Amino acid sequence: MDLFEYQGKQLFATYGLAVPSGEVADTPEQARAAAEAIGGTVVVKAQVQVGGRGKAGGIKLAATPDEAAAEAEVILGMDIKGHTVKRVWIEAASDIKKEYYASVTFDRSAKKPLVMLSAMGGMDIEAVATEHPEALARLHVDPLIGLQPHDARWLVYHAGIDEAAQKGVLDALTKAYEAFIGLEATLIEINPLIWTADDRVVALDAKVSIDNNALYRHPDLAALTESVTDDPQERMAHERGVTYVKLDGDIGIMGNGAGIVMSSLDVVALAGGRPANFLDAGGGSDAQAVATALEVLLSDPKVKSLMINIFGGITRCDEVANGLLTALGTLGATLPIVVRLDGTAAEAGRAIIAERAPANVVVEPTMLAAAQRAVELAKEAA
Amino acid sequence: MSILVNQDTRLVVQGVTGREGQFHTLRNRAYGTNVVAGVTPGKAGQDVDGIPVFNTVRDAVEATGANTSMIFVPPRFAPDAIYESLGAGIDLTIAITEGIPAHEMMRIYTHLRRGDQQLLGPNCPGAISPGKATVGIMPTDVFAPGRVGIISRSGTLTYQISKEIGDLGIGQSTVVGIGGDAIVGSSFIDILQKFEDDPETDLVVMVGEIGGDEEEKAGAFISANMTTPVVGYIAGFQAPAGKQMGHAGAIITGSSGTAQGKKDALEAMGVEVGTNPTEVAQIVSRRLG
Numbered sequence A: 001m002d003l004f005e006y007q008g009k010q011l012f013a014t015y016g017l018a019v020p021s022g023e024v025a026d027t028p029e030q031a032r033a034a035a036e037a038i039g040g041t042v043v044v045k046a047q048v049q050v051g052g053r054g055k056a057g058g059i060k061l062a063a064t065p066d067e068a069a070a071e072a073e074v075i076l077g078m079d080i081k082g083h084t085v086k087r088v089w090i091e092a093a094s095d096i097k098k099e100y101y102a103s104v105t106f107d108r109s110a111k112k113p114l115v116m117l118s119a120m121g122g123m124d125i126e127a128v129a130t131e132h133p134e135a136l137a138r139l140h141v142d143p144l145i146g147l148q149p150h151d152a153r154w155l156v157y158h159a160g161i162d163e164a165a166q167k168g169v170l171d172a173l174t175k176a177y178e179a180f181i182g183l184e185a186t187l188i189e190i191n192p193l194i195w196t197a198d199d200r201v202v203a204l205d206a207k208v209s210i211d212n213n214a215l216y217r218h219p220d221l222a223a224l225t226e227s228v229t230d231d232p233q234e235r236m237a238h239e240r241g242v243t244y245v246k247l248d249g250d251i252g253i254m255g256n257g258a259g260i261v262m263s264s265l266d267v268v269a270l271a272g273g274r275p276a277n278f279l280d281a282g283g284g285s286d287a288q289a290v291a292t293a294l295e296v297l298l299s300d301p302k303v304k305s306l307m308i309n310i311f312g313g314i315t316r317c318d319e320v321a322n323g324l325l326t327a328l329g330t331l332g333a334t335l336p337i338v339v340r341l342d343g344t345a346a347e348a349g350r351a352i353i354a355e356r357a358p359a360n361v362v363v364e365p366t367m368l369a370a371a372q373r374a375v376e377l378a379k380e381a382a
Numbered sequence B: 001m002s003i004l005v006n007q008d009t010r011l012v013v014q015g016v017t018g019r020e021g022q023f024h025t026l027r028n029r030a031y032g033t034n035v036v037a038g039v040t041p042g043k044a045g046q047d048v049d050g051i052p053v054f055n056t057v058r059d060a061v062e063a064t065g066a067n068t069s070m071i072f073v074p075p076r077f078a079p080d081a082i083y084e085s086l087g088a089g090i091d092l093t094i095a096i097t098e099g100i101p102a103h104e105m106m107r108i109y110t111h112l113r114r115g116d117q118q119l120l121g122p123n124c125p126g127a128i129s130p131g132k133a134t135v136g137i138m139p140t141d142v143f144a145p146g147r148v149g150i151i152s153r154s155g156t157l158t159y160q161i162s163k164e165i166g167d168l169g170i171g172q173s174t175v176v177g178i179g180g181d182a183i184v185g186s187s188f189i190d191i192l193q194k195f196e197d198d199p200e201t202d203l204v205v206m207v208g209e210i211g212g213d214e215e216e217k218a219g220a221f222i223s224a225n226m227t228t229p230v231v232g233y234i235a236g237f238q239a240p241a242g243k244q245m246g247h248a249g250a251i252i253t254g255s256s257g258t259a260q261g262k263k264d265a266l267e268a269m270g271v272e273v274g275t276n277p278t279e280v281a282q283i284v285s286r287r288l289g
Helices: A003-014 A029-037 A065-075 A125-131 A149-159 A163-182 A212-217 A221-228 A230-242 A258-270 A285-300 A315-330 A346-356 A367-381 B019-031 B056-065 B078-087 B102-112 B156-165 B186-196 B214-227 B259-267 B277-288
Strands: A022-025 A042-046 A059-062 A087-092 A096-107 A112-118 A136-140 A185-194 A201-203 A209-210 A243-246 A251-255 A279-280 A305-312 A336-341 A361-365 B011-014 B037-041 B051-052 B068-071 B090-096 B118-120 B128-129 B134-137 B145-152 B172-177 B205-209 B230-235 B271-276
Touching: A003 A022, A003 A087, A003 A163, A003 A209, A022 A029, A022 A149, A022 B134, A029 A042, A029 A065, A029 A087, A042 A065, A059 A065, A065 A087, A065 B118, A065 B205, A096 A125, A096 B102, A112 A125, A112 A149, A112 A243, A112 B102, A149 A163, A163 A185, A163 A201, A163 A212, A185 A258, A209 A212, A209 B068, A212 A221, A212 B102, A230 A243, A230 A285, A251 A258, A251 A285, A251 A367, A258 A279, A258 A367, A258 B156, A258 B205, A258 B230, A285 A305, A285 A315, A305 A315, A305 A346, A305 A367, A305 B056, A305 B156, A315 A336, A315 A346, A315 B037, A336 A346, A336 A367, A336 B156, A361 B172, B011 B019, B011 B056, B011 B078, B011 B230, B019 B037, B019 B068, B037 B056, B051 B056, B056 B078, B068 B078, B068 B134, B078 B090, B078 B102, B145 B156, B145 B186, B145 B277, B156 B172, B156 B205, B156 B230, B172 B186, B186 B205, B205 B277, B214 B230, B214 B259, B230 B259, B230 B277, B259 B271, B271 B277
Parallel strands: A251 A279, A251 A305, A305 A336, A336 A361, B011 B037, B011 B068, B037 B051, B068 B090, B090 B118, B145 B172, B145 B205, B205 B230, B230 B271
Antiparallel strands: A022 A087, A042 A059, A042 A087, A096 A112, A096 A185, A112 A136, A185 A201, A185 A209, A243 A279, B128 B134, B128 B172
């Protein structure tokens, strides 16, 4: 789960990592009040989870509360690369002497935390890594030992951090690592980490991602997920505990298991169609799971046909077929639905559909055939 | 021969008295797996359909000589269960549990690699050597004894591909689910090496998916170290970046971990990659001649 900048900064503060004082605002009036409370020149920053906010006009300086309100008026509602700005963060403007880069990431290849530090901050770190690899100090941490002071010193010396800023950067790195562990983050990125005119080291941005599997023991963080999606199907799926990802096509897809659903999307694309979504109804898909999944799929007006791809293992295909018929009876869907059932009790499942399903439900024997049929039917319906 | 699970497997099940644990334990036993013990803290002295239950894995090992453990406990207790299994000297631990936090797995993995024990999973369907033994949740009807090894990050795709090659009259030596999480105990490379050393495996199918770089690492390993042919499959060409596709580990981060990148890396190392499960089965059939 990715957090917004303001959420990341508020969490940083709880770990003692210095951030500019700031407040969130959802309206120009709130922005004015925030600017008044903070005092002096402020920065109005669009809260969206996408890079390139500054270039898109989503970050503006404001010398007075009136200016802050005016900038917020422009920024709120702005579309930045498909993300609508619903909230701004107002913070005290900083007097920057230099911009650094610091991050702690979950390095899945090495299976360890990776701490990175550079004196070349404020720019795209992948470009720094490619063009100036010597300017990026990288160190893997043994997760059973943790980041030791000598590790942090090694990073500070090898990143070429200015002497007067070294102590502050050491402290910031240590706290960033503590936040990484404490929040069970998969990413803590501070770009830029600034050295100010009055010799403080402050996190001017915050990119934080939290491991979804750890949310159960961080209820405060789990509560932040409400802000994650605007998409009605993703929201509905989230509320009902269905694994769903919206895509931009018109063929709705569901299956039982992450692998088979990913494969179904690929096969639909190979057949010349465009998948509308990823939906995994779960390895042990019972009748209820099928009904819930179907409800989510049918609520998407873009969907022209459905492909249901079930490989029965522990799941019995006859139960899936019954669940499907019951759900269709309740939901009354009329769009074409292509069903492929294989594995445990597949024959019985197919027989149930052949005998009792409405005419818009058809059965195909293989995954490939089902994909081709769903693509044809979507084209006819379009 | 076969790898990981066979007639020598002596299985202890952690979480044996839970609903899922009990269901799959009895299925594994019905298939022929030698299930010697179960563990549930506080339930020593009970039994599950004749399988003795112990309070701790250590007690179970001392009493029964268990050498393999299957873990069915919920995510919040699973790290402890894995450490307990390793501490009791179990050779092979198979963690079925889905949802263990990544930070726990970083620590478990680091601990694991300091010794020579093995961990399959977490978030895996287990392993089956058809006709000999199964440990996990795989539907056994899909498999038949044979000479093709299968390694996969996905359960359902494993069943799909096994069914497709089965329809062509080809069976499996061992089928291994390594798990769908970002960090799992055994990599493709660990299992590829075992198949390479197994005289009864003539070909290996490796089923990968988006996320991470284990397929790319496996490609280099296959090219440098394997004489047994390997056929690949990668799922997730249509997956957008930054979205988790079901499995915790199935996510494209920035531009890394894409299906196309993995396919290209494997092909560059001489590994043939099928575009869909049916084609994979056809390639397997052709390569076996």
